[in-house]
Amino acid sequence: MRKIWLIVKREYITRVRTKAFILGTLALPLISAAILLISIFLSGGVSGQTVRIVILDEVGGLGGAVQKSLARNTTEAHPEPVVVHIVEHPSAQQELYFNTQVATDQLDGVLVLPKGLMTGTASARFHAKHMHALALMGPIERAVSDAIIARRLNAEGRKSRSMENVFKLARVQLVNPSSDQKEEGPNETNFAIAIIAGMVLYMTLIVYGMSTMHSVMEEKSTRMIEILVSSIRPFELLTGKILSVGAVALTQYLVWAVTVGLLFASAASVAALVRPGATVPGISLSPMLLVYLVIFFLAGYFLYSALYAAAGAIVSTDEEARQAQMPLTLMILCSFMLFNVILNNPNSTLSVVLSMTPFLSPILMTLRVAMQTPPLWQIVLALAFSIATTIYVIRISARIYRVGILMYGKRPSIKELRRWLRYS
Amino acid sequence: MDAVSLEKVTKRYDSFDAVSSLSMEIKEGAVFGLLGPNGAGKTTTLRMIVRILIPDEGSVRVLGQPLSERTQELIGYLPEERGLYRHMRLLEILRFLGALKGLPEAEAERRARLWLERLGLSDRMNDEVHNLSRGMQQKVQFIAAVIHRPPLVILDEPFTGLDPVNAAVIKDVMLELRKQGATIILSTHRMEQVEQMCDSICLMNKGQKLLAGDLKVIKRSYGNNTVRMEFAGDPVFLQLPGIIERTTSYGEMVDITLRPGGDAQQILKSAVERGVQVRRFELIEPPLNDIFIQKISERHA
Numbered sequence: 001m002r003k004i005w006l007i008v009k010r011e012y013i014t015r016v017r018t019k020a021f022i023l024g025t026l027a028l029p030l031i032s033a034a035i036l037l038i039s040i041f042l043s044g045g046v047s048g049q050t051v052r053i054v055i056l057d058e059v060g061g062l063g064g065a066v067q068k069s070l071a072r073n074t075t076e077a078h079p080e081p082v083v084v085h086i087v088e089h090p091s092a093q094q095e096l097y098f099n100t101q102v103a104t105d106q107l108d109g110v111l112v113l114p115k116g117l118m119t120g121t122a123s124a125r126f127h128a129k130h131m132h133a134l135a136l137m138g139p140i141e142r143a144v145s146d147a148i149i150a151r152r153l154n155a156e157g158r159k160s161r162s163m164e165n166v167f168k169l170a171r172v173q174l175v176n177p178s179s180d181q182k183e184e185g186p187n188e189t190n191f192a193i194a195i196i197a198g199m200v201l202y203m204t205l206i207v208y209g210m211s212t213m214h215s216v217m218e219e220k221s222t223r224m225i226e227i228l229v230s231s232i233r234p235f236e237l238l239t240g241k242i243l244s245v246g247a248v249a250l251t252q253y254l255v256w257a258v259t260v261g262l263l264f265a266s267a268a269s270v271a272a273l274v275r276p277g278a279t280v281p282g283i284s285l286s287p288m289l290l291v292y293l294v295i296f297f298l299a300g301y302f303l304y305s306a307l308y309a310a311a312g313a314i315v316s317t318d319e320e321a322r323q324a325q326m327p328l329t330l331m332i333l334c335s336f337m338l339f340n341v342i343l344n345n346p347n348s349t350l351s352v353v354l355s356m357t358p359f360l361s362p363i364l365m366t367l368r369v370a371m372q373t374p375p376l377w378q379i380v381l382a383l384a385f386s387i388a389t390t391i392y393v394i395r396i397s398a399r400i401y402r403v404g405i406l407m408y409g410k411r412p413s414i415k416e417l418r419r420w421l422r423y424s
Numbered sequence: 425m426d427a428v429s430l431e432k433v434t435k436r437y438d439s440f441d442a443v444s445s446l447s448m449e450i451k452e453g454a455v456f457g458l459l460g461p462n463g464a465g466k467t468t469t470l471r472m473i474v475r476i477l478i479p480d481e482g483s484v485r486v487l488g489q490p491l492s493e494r495t496q497e498l499i500g501y502l503p504e505e506r507g508l509y510r511h512m513r514l515l516e517i518l519r520f521l522g523a524l525k526g527l528p529e530a531e532a533e534r535r536a537r538l539w540l541e542r543l544g545l546s547d548r549m550n551d552e553v554h555n556l557s558r559g560m561q562q563k564v565q566f567i568a569a570v571i572h573r574p575p576l577v578i579l580d581e582p583f584t585g586l587d588p589v590n591a592a593v594i595k596d597v598m599l600e601l602r603k604q605g606a607t608i609i610l611s612t613h614r615m616e617q618v619e620q621m622c623d624s625i626c627l628m629n630k631g632q633k634l635l636a637g638d639l640k641v642i643k644r645s646y647g648n649n650t651v652r653m654e655f656a657g658d659p660v661f662l663q664l665p666g667i668i669e670r671t672t673s674y675g676e677m678v679d680i681t682l683r684p685g686g687d688a689q690q691i692l693k694s695a696v697e698r699g700v701q702v703r704r705f706e707l708i709e710p711p712l713n714d715i716f717i718q719k720i721s722e723r724h725a
Contacts, residue, residue, distance in 0.1 A: 003524060010520050014511060222507035227568060230474040230501040231524040233493075406476065408505070419438060 003232045007240025008247065011215065015248045024207070025252050028200075029259035036267055050080045051108040051133045054098050056090040058115050063088065065147035066113065073139040073146070081136055099127055108133045111140060111172075118148055123171035137172065144170040191343065194370035197293055200256075201363045202336050205300050206329060208249045209308040213325060215241055216312030216405070225405045234402040242305050249301060250294070257290055292369045292379075299383060300362025303390040304328060310397035313404030320411045335363035342367045346374070356382040358389035396421065425488050427452040427576050427607035428473055433482035435468050442468040444631045445482070450609060450624075452487075452575075455602055457618040457639070458611040459712075460628035461720060466611045467504055469628070470578055473609075474501045486576060497526040500569035504580035504611070506562065510554040514540060514564055517553065518571060525572040532571065539567040543593060558585055566594055570601065577601060578609045583617060595621070615713040625712075627719055634719050643709040650710045651680040651688050657700035664694060672714065677704075681714060 015021060057063035063086035070081050084107075087094055101107040109128035116122030124144050126137065148170050219225040228237055311324040338360065342351050346368045355364040355374075361382040368374050403420040404412075412420065428450040435443045443465040450456045458466050471477040472484055475491045486495040508517055515536055522532025540546045543563045553561060562585055570577060579598075583591045598608055598621070612618060618625060618639075625642070627635040635642065654677050662671055662678075667686035672679045682688060688707055695702055710718075 006520065006523050010512075014509070018511075218509070222510060223503065223505040224507055224509055226476070226503035226505055227501065227521060227565070228524070229476045230499070230503070231496055231521070406471075416438075 004236050004240040004243070007232070007237060008244040011241060011244035012247055015211075015245070016251065021248065021252070025255050028256050029263065032260050032263055036263060036270070040267075040270070050082045051136055052082050052084045053109045053111055054085045054087065054101075054107060055083055056095055056098065056110060056112045057086060057088045058090065059113050059117055060088050062113050062117075062147055062151065065150060066111070066143050069146040069150075070139060070143040073142045074136070079133070079135060081139070102127050102129060109136070111144075113144065117144075117170060118151065120170075123173050125173045125175050127175045141170065141172045144172060191371070193289065194343065194367050195339070197289065197370045198336070198339055198363055198367045201293070201297055201300065201366055202332060204249055204252070204297060205304055205332050205362070208245055208301060209304045209328065209332075210325060211248075212242060212245045212305040213308040213312035213321065215245065216309050216401070217315065217321060220313070220316065220405055220408070229405065234405060235398050238306075238309055238398055238401050242302065242309065245305060246298065246301055249297070253294060253297070288373075289370055293366055295383070296362045296366045296369075299386045299390070303359065303362070303386065303393055304332065306390070306394045306397040310400040310404070313401040314407075314417065315411055316408055324411070331359055332363075335360050338364060339367065343371070346371045352378060356385055358385050361386050425452055426450060426485070427454070427487060428609070429485045430469070430473075431483050431485075433469075433472060433479045433484060435465075435472060435477060436480045441631050443472070443479075446628075446631070446633055447482075448626050448633060448636055450607060452607050453602070453605055454623045455598070455608045455610060455621050457622035457625040458609060458628065459613075459615075459618065459625055459716060460634075463630075464628040465631040466628055467580060468631075470501075470503075470580055470609070470611060474499050474578060497572065498575055500525075500572065500574035500577045502565055502569040502577075502579045502582055506565050508553045508561055508564060511552055513550050513552055514545065514556075515549040518564065518567060521568040522571045525574075527572050535571050536567065539571060540564075542597075543567065559587060559590055562586060563590065563594070566597075570597070573604075574606065576607045576609070578611075580611045581613070582610065583612070583614065615711065615716060619712050627716065629720055635715070639712075642715065643712070646710045646715060648707045648709060649682045649684075649686075650708050650714065651682065651691060652704065652706045652708050653678050653680060653691075653702065654704035655695065655700050655702050657695075658698065661694040661698040661700055662691070664690060667691065679711060679714065681710070 055063040055066060057066075063083075067083045067086065070083070074081055087098075095110075095112065098107060098110045102110055109126060112125040112127070114122040114124065117124055124140075126140055128136075219228065307328050308325065311328060312321065315321045315324050338354055341348075341354060342364055345351060351364075351368065352374070354360055355368050356378065357364075365374075365379060365382045369379065399421050400417060426449045428448075430446055430448050432445045432447055433443060434441060434445055446465070446469065458469065460466050468477065472479050473486065473491075475496055484491055487498055489495050512520070515533065518536035518539070519529055519533045522536060523529045527535070537546070537549065540549050543566075545560060545563060548556065548560065553564070556564070566579075566582065569579065577598075582594060582598075586594065602608055610618070610622060622639055624638045625636065626633055659673075659678070662668060662680065667683060667690050669681040669683045669686075671681070680691065692702070692705060
């Protein structure tokens with residue numbers, strides 16, 4: 001155990017201080033920051049833009065007050081709300097009609113003031129789907145609150161009601177008309193997060209797999225391996241190596257999670273600073289997704305890095321290394337090619353089967369988790385399959401590694417490899 | 425107790441036996457020379473002693489114990505194929521390797537400083553390995569082999585690539601280790617080093633033992649059948665087929681192997697007759713080199 005720890009420590013320290021690691025670690029936060037800034041700038045010339053709204057007033061006589069107060073509450077920083085129509089006591093058909101208009105972009109938003117609004121038993125609903133309309137959420141909430149408080153003061157304020165009830169603020173619920181409201185389907189944000197999560201996994205698996213391979217090759221080509229295995233069992237050395245490269249990857253993940261998290265958390269203030277009033281892409285990373293990302297990264301990483309280590313052990317030159325790592329990289333690429341199947345329908349039979357297939361599951365299951373969390377049993381089953389495969393793969397890899405690290409000649413044929421597996 | 429004992433050890437590869445049924449004992453405190461032509465199985469044998477390779481048959485014991493992690497820590501090993509991590513600092517790498525051999529890290533670092541000082545590398549201890557010359561790297565590797573004061577030191581071709589000054593420094597350290605009671609196994613092609621340093625030897629060829637034992641005893645058994653001569657003049661006088669088996673020329677100097685019963689005086693006479701100036705004429709034990717060549721070619725014949 002002590003020796004494995006020594007290996008882990010040495011590899012970790014030498015690796016973390018390389019330029020490649022530092023640059024790679026900084027790249028993602030920098031790219032995210034760039035994307036964020038670009039999207040802030042592209043989020044539309046906010047001022048000067050108008051948002052056409054229809055108010056459906058089920059309470060009666062409240063629509064006008066909201067309209068006036070809305071005009072007072074919006075500043076130059078906001079898109080200008082234009083209330084094109086106020087319908088008092090709308091029918092169900094009318095509501096459906098206007099919602100369809102929002103969905104088809106003929107209208108920017110529908111504000112519904114339901115019956116229970118005055119008593120605080122229901123909240124107002126704002127149906128909208130575009131960023132610039134969403135930017136009005138704050139002003140709308142204030143406008144509705146102003147209007148109902150004013151009404152309560154006028155009509156009932158002098159009765160012996162507690163002031164608390166009078167000043168109870170309105171709540172406005174945001175509704176996206178393009179998605180089915182009952183069954184929450186994958187929306188654009190989930191898509192983006194799923195693809196980003198998939199890509200991060202895909203890239204880190206390849207990068208850290210190759211990293212393990214090169215680490216094995218370095219010990220072989222410098223002949224350091226001779227001294228090492230005279231002090232430590234090859235299996236311990238392999239274990240230490242895989243653990244340390246994994247720890248380096250997790251360090252990178254941690255830095256990424258913290259920096260990108262901070263970035264998005266501070267996005268609003270950044271936006272206000274660079275371009276007041278600009279809207280901010282509402283990406284929120286759920287912590288659960290991060291947990292799954294780490295779990296599936298580890299599942300994939302142990303599986304693939306053991307294979308990459310074996311590949312590193314059987315080769316002696318860079319050219320042989322390129323050939324040997326090809327099938328492994330293709331396997332990872334395969335998951336990447338299957339992104340579409342999952343993105344199209346994460347719950348189709350094909351998606352479910354693929355996301356549980358060993359070698360594919362780490363990336364594809366993460367994709368499903370990011371889009372719409374699948375039943376727990378599927379996640380657990382995928383992990384169980386993956387771990388079983390990994391144990392088997394590590395046993396084979398360790399045998400190849402043990403023989404390969406001391407062979408400096410030509411790359412062995414498949415037949416020779418099979419013989420290596422039998423060497424004691 | 426023997427420092428190392430091998431009993432009928434065999435290591436098999438696909439097409440050949442690298443080592444076949446090899447038995448030998450190495451006495452504690454000795455400097456032992458493992459000799460043989462390329463491909464004789466020397467490195468395979470050493471690798472089995474340090475437990476890099478596991479024998480297919482037979483058993484190996486180090487200081488009376490069967491091989492284990494514990495015996496690995498009793499051995500210091502300088503492999504023939506050598507190298508170090510390119511991007512580590514000298515002090516770091518020695519601390520790491522010392523710790524792998526069971527030293528606490530602080531102690532490994534303390535000793536590494538002392539050794540670097542002694543071998544003239546203290547001003548380089550924070551340099552990365554790839555900035556050092558090969559000779560310097562080799563000295564670092566040597567330190568790595570002895571830093572944990574192992575009772576058994578195995579050195580595979582320790583002097584190749586070293587200049588005479590550094591070779592002498594390493595030799596001094598080896599003799600000092602021996603004085604402290606360590607056993608040293610030396611594998612080399614350089615016979616004069618073996619003659620200078622080794623107490624006993626084992627000559628291997630094709631995975632088998634050809635000759636083993638105390639160096640002096642071996643040489644004596646070959647008798648004084650060699651004449652070492654230095655002369656000026658035409659070497660034609662050496663064409664005495666009835667007396668001389670063969671000659672090995674070293675430029676100025678020549679070693680002459682006599683046929684059994686050949687009289688050395690005849691050579692001297694022949695030289696005088698032809699007017700050759702003799703500067704040196706000495707009857708000696710055969711050089712190890714001759715024994716080596718003779719033994720190997722006997723097998724081929």
